[in-house]
Amino acid sequence: MVTVSHVTRRFGDRVAVEDVSFDVRPGEVFGLLGPNGAGKTTTLRMIGGLIPPTSGDVAIDGRAFTRASAASLRARIGFMTETPGLWDLLTVEENLLVYAKLFGVRDRQGAVDRVLRTFDLSDRRGDRAALLSKGMKQKLALARALVHDPDVVLLDEPTANLDPAMSRTVRDLLSGLRRKGRTVVVSTHNLDEVERLADRVGLVNRTLVAIGAPAALRRDVFGRRLRVRLVTSDPPLPHLAGVAARAGGQDVRIHGTELSMLIDVPDRTAPAIVRALVDAGAAIREVFDEEPTLEEVYLKLMASGGEVPDPDRA
Numbered sequence: 208m209v210t211v212s213h214v215t216r217r218f219g220d221r222v223a224v225e226d227v228s229f230d231v232r233p234g235e236v237f238g239l240l241g242p243n244g245a246g247k248t249t250t251l252r253m254i255g256g257l258i259p260p261t262s263g264d265v266a267i268d269g270r271a272f273t274r275a276s277a278a279s280l281r282a283r284i285g286f287m288t289e290t291p292g293l294w295d296l297l298t299v300e301e302n303l304l305v306y307a308k309l310f311g312v313r314d315r316q317g318a319v320d321r322v323l324r325t326f327d328l329s330d331r332r333g334d335r336a337a338l339l340s341k342g343m344k345q346k347l348a349l350a351r352a353l354v355h356d357p358d359v360v361l362l363d364e365p366t367a368n369l370d371p372a373m374s375r376t377v378r379d380l381l382s383g384l385r386r387k388g389r390t391v392v393v394s395t396h397n398l399d400e401v402e403r404l405a406d407r408v409g410l411v412n413r414t415l416v417a418i419g420a421p422a423a424l425r426r427d428v429f430g431r432r433l434r435v436r437l438v439t440s441d442p443p444l445p446h447l448a449g450v451a452a453r454a455g456g457q458d459v460r461i462h463g464t465e466l467s468m469l470i471d472v473p474d475r476t477a478p479a480i481v482r483a484l485v486d487a488g489a490a491i492r493e494v495f496d497e498e499p500t501l502e503e504v505y506l507k508l509m510a511s512g513g514e515v516p517d518p519d520r521a
Contacts, residue, residue, distance in 0.1 A: 214263035238405035285357035
């Protein structure tokens with residue numbers, strides 16, 4: 208388990224990360240989301256033991272980073288940074304062999320062959336890293352992060368520069384890491400991807416703005432919205448909007464031949480609204496829950512600076 212406790216990091220007078228706390232359990236994929244300069248990469252670097260927090264603590268399975276523990280803890284972590292940081296004059300295979308040796312892998316060649324196959328790099332094993340495209344360098348950096356089969360995996364923008372097929376491979380890989388019980392933290396700007404992959408997400412903008420499962424964040428930020436799709440706009444939609452409001456709908460909006468509204472007690476309010484609309488002459492085609500996207504949650508929270516409680520810590 209990764210535990211981040213009240214972590215702050217300053218660079219001179221600039222505060223990059225302020226009082227951030229969360230934990231990531233084994234078998235969980237945790238997504239860090241935020242704008243450029245929000246502190247995502249700095250947070251990953253502190254978790255990986257590359258830089259110390261100015262205050263607060265980071266621990267791996269209860270062990271904090273100290274001079275005595277740093278080397279053994281880093282050996283349990285696979286870290287893919289935003290910039291690949293490869294040895295350009297070494298070949299693809301040599302880059303991986305060096306890291307396998309640094310991490311004390313016993314069967315170094317077997318481990319290297321495994322990640323070469325996973326990332327479809329076997330036919331490029333003899334190529335110098337300097338000659339690789341951006342996408343190929345990204346694949347090599349991912350392979351390097353996983354060559355020692357780490358317990359904790361930290362990935363900074365793992366699908367940047369990758370084609371759709373390789374992005375799918377990365378998604379499948381993360382799902383496999385979850386099944387193996389690995390602890391995974393992913394920093395990304397790809398909201399659609401993190402919504403599909405992450406068990407929980409943390410929205411950061413120097414401090415932690417919100418944390419929770421994507422579905423819980425949608426509910427907590429937007430509430431439950433009911434959408435009613437009508438056959439026709441007769442009776443007039445403004446009249447039906449008033450009917451819905453009087454029956455308990457809040458923030459009723461008109462979208463073409465549809466009404467949407469917030470409902471506070473779904474099991475009681477939704478049937479009452481539907482009955483009221485039918486009694487008013489509405490011909491209803493469909494009633495369903497309106498699901499905001501994670502992008503809408505993200506934009507609303509970043510615009511407002513609002514904070515949503517972590518349901519796991521309530």
